Amino acid sequence: MQDTVLSVQHLSTSFFTDEGELKAVDDISYDVHQGEFVALIGESGSGKSVSALSILRLVGDPPGKIVGGKVLFHDTDLLQISDKEMQEVRGSKISMIFQEPATALNPVMTIGNQIAEPLRVHKKMSKQQAFREAASLLSKMKIPNVEQRIKQYPMEFSGGMQQRAMIAMAMSCQPEILIADEPTTALDVTVQAQVLEELNQLRLSTNTAILLITHNLGLVARYADSVKIMYGGRILEMGSTYDIFENPHHPYTLGLIRAVPRLDQPKSYGLHTIKGEPASQEDRMMNNCLFVKRCKYATDICWKQQPKAEEISEGHMCACFHADFTAAEREELLR
Amino acid sequence: MARYALKRVLLLIPTLILVTFIVFMLMRIIPGDAVDYLVQVLQSSSGGKTIDREAVEVMLGLDKPLLTQYFIWLNDLLHGDLGDSFFMTGTVSSIISYEMPATLELVILTFLLTTVISIPLGLLCAARQDTITDNVIRVISVIMMSVPVFWIATLILVYPAVWWGYAPPMTYVSFFEAPIQNLRMFFIPALLGAITSAGGQLRNVRTLTLEVMRQDYIRTAWSKGIKERMILLKHAFRNTMIPVITMLGGSIGYLLGGSVILETMFNIPGIGQQLTTSLGMRDYPMVQGCILLISVIAMVINLIVDLLYKAVDPRVEIE
Numbered sequence: 001m002q003d004t005v006l007s008v009q010h011l012s013t014s015f016f017t018d019e020g021e022l023k024a025v026d027d028i029s030y031d032v033h034q035g036e037f038v039a040l041i042g043e044s045g046s047g048k049s050v051s052a053l054s055i056l057r058l059v060g061d062p063p064g065k066i067v068g069g070k071v072l073f074h075d076t077d078l079l080q081i082s083d084k085e086m087q088e089v090r091g092s093k094i095s096m097i098f099q100e101p102a103t104a105l106n107p108v109m110t111i112g113n114q115i116a117e118p119l120r121v122h123k124k125m126s127k128q129q130a131f132r133e134a135a136s137l138l139s140k141m142k143i144p145n146v147e148q149r150i151k152q153y154p155m156e157f158s159g160g161m162q163q164r165a166m167i168a169m170a171m172s173c174q175p176e177i178l179i180a181d182e183p184t185t186a187l188d189v190t191v192q193a194q195v196l197e198e199l200n201q202l203r204l205s206t207n208t209a210i211l212l213i214t215h216n217l218g219l220v221a222r223y224a225d226s227v228k229i230m231y232g233g234r235i236l237e238m239g240s241t242y243d244i245f246e247n248p249h250h251p252y253t254l255g256l257i258r259a260v261p262r263l264d265q266p267k268s269y270g271l272h273t274i275k276g277e278p279a280s281q282e283d284r285m286m287n288n289c290l291f292v293k294r295c296k297y298a299t300d301i302c303w304k305q306q307p308k309a310e311e312i313s314e315g316h317m318c319a320c321f322h323a324d325f326t327a328a329e330r331e332e333l334l335r
Numbered sequence: 336m337a338r339y340a341l342k343r344v345l346l347l348i349p350t351l352i353l354v355t356f357i358v359f360m361l362m363r364i365i366p367g368d369a370v371d372y373l374v375q376v377l378q379s380s381s382g383g384k385t386i387d388r389e390a391v392e393v394m395l396g397l398d399k400p401l402l403t404q405y406f407i408w409l410n411d412l413l414h415g416d417l418g419d420s421f422f423m424t425g426t427v428s429s430i431i432s433y434e435m436p437a438t439l440e441l442v443i444l445t446f447l448l449t450t451v452i453s454i455p456l457g458l459l460c461a462a463r464q465d466t467i468t469d470n471v472i473r474v475i476s477v478i479m480m481s482v483p484v485f486w487i488a489t490l491i492l493v494y495p496a497v498w499w500g501y502a503p504p505m506t507y508v509s510f511f512e513a514p515i516q517n518l519r520m521f522f523i524p525a526l527l528g529a530i531t532s533a534g535g536q537l538r539n540v541r542t543l544t545l546e547v548m549r550q551d552y553i554r555t556a557w558s559k560g561i562k563e564r565m566i567l568l569k570h571a572f573r574n575t576m577i578p579v580i581t582m583l584g585g586s587i588g589y590l591l592g593g594s595v596i597l598e599t600m601f602n603i604p605g606i607g608q609q610l611t612t613s614l615g616m617r618d619y620p621m622v623q624g625c626i627l628l629i630s631v632i633a634m635v636i637n638l639i640v641d642l643l644y645k646a647v648d649p650r651v652e653i654e
Contacts, residue, residue: 058557090560098558103551107650108573118559153649169559 005176005209006032006055006094011069013047013054016062023284024050026233027069032177035207037200039220039241041256042230045278048213051230052179055211056090073177092122095170099182101162105154111138112150115169122173137168141198160191164198171202178203179211184219192216196223217260221245226315229253232279232290235309239316248330249312249323251295258333289321297322336645343638354630355412355623359405362619369421369617370397376422395421408623417627418620420613427624431606435628438605440510441528441597442590444521448529449536449590450583456533457540458575462567464545472537479534484593488527488600505602524597532586539582540575547574577648584640588633 013025025047032038042048053059054066057078071078078089090096095118098104106114115137116130125133131150139146141164154162163183170178180199184192200223203210214220220227221241228238229252237250248254255274276294283290289302301321309317320326370391377386392398396407411418417427456476460469495501503523510517547553548571556570595607606625613621644651 056558058554087560087562090558092560096555096558098551098555100551104555106552106556106570106574108648109570117561121559121561155650166555 003034004031005034005074006211007070007072008032008051008055009070009072011051011054011071012067013050013059013064014067015064022281023233024064025054026284028228028230028233028235029069030228030235030238032209032211034176034209035203036209037203037223037225038209038211039224039227040211040213040230041215041217041220041227043215043278046230047233048230049181052096052181052211052213055179056094056096057086058096088122091118091170091175092173093175094177094179095173095175096179096181097163097166097170097183100186101159101166102154102186104166105162107154110151110153111157111165114154115150115165115172118169118172133172134168137172138165140202141165141168159187160195163187163191163195167195167199167202171206171208174206175208177209177211179213181213182215183212184216185214192219217256229256232284234290234319235317236291236320237316237318238309239312239318243313243316246334247312247316248333249316249318249326250291250320251297251322251326251329252291253318254326254329254333255294289319291320297325336642340638340642343641347634347638350634351631355409355627356405358623358626358630359408360401362617362622363401365617367617369395369619372616373421408620412627417624420621421618422616423618423621427620430609430621431624431628434604434606434609436509437507437603438591438594438598438607439632440517440521441525441594441603441605442587444525445528445532445590445594446583446587448525449533449586452529452533453536453540453583454579457537458544458567458572460537460541461544461548461571462563469541473541476534476537479530480538481534482531484527484531485596485600487530488524488597491523491527492600503601507602507604520601520603524601524603528590528593528597532590536582536586540579543578544571544575547571550574573647577644580640580643580647584636584643587636591629591632 007029008031009029010027011025011029012023012027015022015024028047028051030038040048040052050059050064055071055078057066059066066079069079073089073093078086081089105111112131112134115134116125116127119125119130119133120127123130135146135150138150143149143161143164149157149161154165157165163186167183178199183199184195187195196219199210202208212220212224224241226238226240227244228235229244229250230236231252237244237248237253239247244253245257248257252274255272258272259274261271274294279290283293287306288304289295289298289307292298292302295302299322305321307319307321309319310323312318312323370388373391373395374386374388377391378384389398396404399407408418415428417431419426420430423430456472460472463469492502504516504520507520508516544567548567553566553570556566561570591607593607594605595611597603598605598608599611606628610622610625612618613625
């Protein structure tokens with residue numbers, strides 16, 4: 001493996017409300033290597049967005065607060081540095097794109113102005129220089145008529161073009177890591193594929209690591225190098241894309257894969273769901289397996305203890321007491 | 336843009352006609368009659384001689400049917416004639432044109448001071464939300480909003496006079512003749528007016544800014560590594576200005592209406608003072624003229640506010 005650029009260690013983020021502490025992210029650890037495409041998968045409320053926002057310290061405080069852990073960028077703990085030092089990291093070393101490009105771009109600033117801004121702040125470029133650079137970035141993102149487009153406002157762009165402008169903005173300072181928080185969810189299916197393909201091309205040419213947050217397993221299988229499965233604020237299983245899709249061990253991962261409809265299955269196979277509800281706050285506060293209520297393999301021990309992540313093969317971790325029990329289902333699913 | 340402006344100006348005409356009708360009829364509906372008042376005045380001044388009521392009515396042109404009176408007034412209006420005051424010497428237009436500059440100056444000064452006080456303080460509160468700075472300014476703003484202007488005005492007039500023998504100048508001079516002397520007279524009443532209106536406005540600016548600061552595009556700005564001050568001034572401010580312009584524009588109408596108290600207390604010969612006196616005497620042409628003018632000013636300000644939207648918000652499509 002190449003050099004580790006980001007190492008998240010035991011990161012925990014909570015929200016403090018009138019009802020008490022809500023654990024959004026609970027003790028997660030993973031590494032991101034140079035140029036790697038990492039996917040963070042989980043259902044709504046599983047803490048994937050909050051964990052990503054925590055890396056850049058963008059969780060709204062109050063009510064959110066990072067309560068523990070380290071975020072090592074090279075050897076610097078991003079959670080320890082000053083606000084000013086953090087500003088120098090954001091948009092320059094680590095940048096981020098968001099789910100809804102329509103609301104994530106400032107409606108009263110021109111596209112060119114918004115793309116040029118990080119260049120002017122971080123690279124100290126002059127106005128003309130930054131605009132020229134912004135234009136070339138936009139044309140790299142396959143936006144036609146750049147000279148004209150750059151003077152327009154976000155509302156004059158289509159959704160796909162807005163997201164491309166966001167990507168151009170985030171990539172403007174050639175960051176080492178790009179965090180993409182469900183970047184294609186708000187887009188058309190055809191545009192989704194294009195945007196992700198362009199993002200991937202950009203990664204390959206700049207060697208920027210991508211941390212993609214999504215619940216689209218298809219995208220993950222196609223592009224990701226490694227996958228983390230999040231549930232209730234914790235990582236249940238993680239490994240290479242091959243490990244997760246061809247050798248899944250956690251009952252939840254199996255459930256997710258089973259839930260993806262496939263064209264080669266007979267109609268009678270139907271649509272599969274994972275029964276039950278996502279882990280509630282009460283579930284998260286108790287000392288048991290988070291998935292226990294929805295798991296068909298659950299036994300007494302699952303109700304009494306939290307399973308530790310155990311290594312199945314190199315780099316493939318699974319937090320389940322009964323990872324062995326799933327062998328039969330795995331066989332059946334992947335047949 | 337020019338076409339839109341022209342369209343809006345043309346649309347003012349029907350509104351204006353409606354306003355003339357309402358203004359005219361309102362004056363006739365309110366109880367009390369200019370004739371009664373004039374008869375009384377004439378009687379006492381002539382030492383108790385009986386005055387012919389009908390003759391007075393004919394003299395004032397009030398003997399004709401109401402609608403006829405309205406159309407006569409409207410016709411004169413179209414010829415630029417607002418009529419003659421019932422009680423004062425001179426035409427309504429000459430009296431108003433003498434008094435309007437003072438009121439306008441007071442309103443404009445008050446408006447400028449309100450803006451200068453409320454926008455920076457509102458932004459400061461939003462940037463320092465829930466800190467001591469924010470809380471102190473908010474408490475002061477509530478005091479500013481709730482203390483009646485005539486009360487502070489009284490204090491300002493009385494105490495400096497008692498303590499230091501100082502009183503604000505009370506003789507009106509035009510700004511164009513003696514600007515410094517003129518400003519010395521207008522500054523204190525304008526500041527008082529601004530204090531009362533800025534309290535509410537700065538709270539609005541604060542709330543609106545906080546609302547904007549919660550938007551996704553502000554989070555994007557943070558993720559780009561931009562400094563807080565720049566986020567506030569560059570990313571949030573213009574978005575906040577869109578509703579703030581509406582608010583401040585709307586406040587000018589109130590300032591015009593509220594100028595009467597300050598005009599009276601600081602002896603400013605303005606239209607507010609004139610309007611109250613004329614209303615008391617049921618001086619129909621005078622009141623109609625004053626209200627009409629104030630309405631026109633309000634309409635023009637609304638138009639300016641609408642046109643300003645386009646300048647601030649590119650999403651506003653004007654055709």
